[in-house]
Amino acid sequence: MLLSSLSGHPSDSVELEQYTTDGDLAARWLTDIAAFGDISGGCKVADLGAGNGVLGLGALAMGAGRAILVETDLTACDVAKSNAESMGFADSVEVIQATLGSDPIDLGSADVVISNPPWGRQTPRADRPFLEAIIGAEAPAHLLHSAEATHIQPLFEDAGWSTERYGEADFALPAAYSHH
Numbered sequence: 001m002l003l004s005s006l007s008g009h010p011s012d013s014v015e016l017e018q019y020t021t022d023g024d025l026a027a028r029w030l031t032d033i034a035a036f037g038d039i040s041g042g043c044k045v046a047d048l049g050a051g052n053g054v055l056g057l058g059a060l061a062m063g064a065g066r067a068i069l070v071e072t073d074l075t076a077c078d079v080a081k082s083n084a085e086s087m088g089f090a091d092s093v094e095v096i097q098a099t100l101g102s103d104p105i106d107l108g109s110a111d112v113v114i115s116n117p118p119w120g121r122q123t124p125r126a127d128r129p130f131l132e133a134i135i136g137a138e139a140p141a142h143l144l145h146s147a148e149a150t151h152i153q154p155l156f157e158d159a160g161w162s163t164e165r166y167g168e169a170d171f172a173l174p175a176a177y178s179h180h
Contacts, residue, residue, distance in 0.1 A: 003027050003058050006083045009051045010075045021054050021116050021144070025169055029144060030058045030114075032167050038112040038140045039064055046070065046110035046137065048100060048130050049117045053080030053093070059114065060089045067092060068110060072099040101129025107137035116144040135159045 004023030033039050042065035047056030050069035057080075060067050067089070071077050077097045084093040098105055107113060117130035127145070131152065134141040145152060153163045 002061060002087070003054050006052055006054055006057065006086070007079050010073075010079050020052060023054060023058075026054045026058050028169065029142070029167065030055065030062055033059075033112070033114065033142045034062055036140075036142075038142065041065070043111040044068070044109055046107045046113045046139075048113060048115040048133055050080055050095070051076050051116075053083045053095075055114050055116065056080075056093065057083055057087055057089060059112075060092055061087065065092065066094070068107065069093060069095045070098055070100065070105060070107075071095070072097070099129075100133050105133060107133065107139070110137055110139045113137050113139050113141040114143075115141070119146045119149065131155055135161070 002023070003026050006023065008020035030039065039045065039059050039062050041063045044066040045056055045059040045064045046068040047053070047059070048070050050056055050071040051073075053067075053069050056067035056069045069077075069080050071080060074097050077095050080095050081090070081093070084090050084095075096105065113134050115130050115134065118126035127149075131143075134143070135156065143152065147168060153165070156163050
């Protein structure tokens with residue numbers, strides 16, 4: 001309920017596949033991540049493609065100590081900052097306005113990386129910069145992606161990672177674009 005009360009994603013770029021991640025879905029997924037032991041007291045979480053900040057802020061609500069929210073959309077960055085303030089986490093959040101794959105981002109100090117990237121439905125391989133940033137971070141990572149995505153496991157395994165697919169849920173998308 002806490003995450004569902006956050007201001008939603010303010011933008012609707014079909015090319016960026018911008019949607020608000022539902023607060024209840026975010027809470028369930030973050031609970032799964034915590035069950036793996038990857039969100040623990042004081043850890044540093046990086047949220048790639050953070051949008052309104054729901055995932056990183058949810059991790060803070062579950063006990064993480066710091067959150068790095070990386071988002072390309074400046075308006076979404078402002079909403080994420082506002083949401084952090086409304087939850088009392090302004091001092092625990094770093095919002096970075098950057099485009100993965102174009103702007104250098106150092107995630108080396110993150111204990112865990114979480115992301116609900118664009119799935120590439122509108123722009124093929126739109127998720128690739130996110131996946132490459134995760135591999136470069138060399139930290140445990142959790143990815144919210146389409147069940148139809150068959151390219152993720154081989155990509156990570158080729159990079160020397162072990163992968164596990166867990167948790168499936170319906171991702172309700174509002175009819176926000178003309179192709180819906």
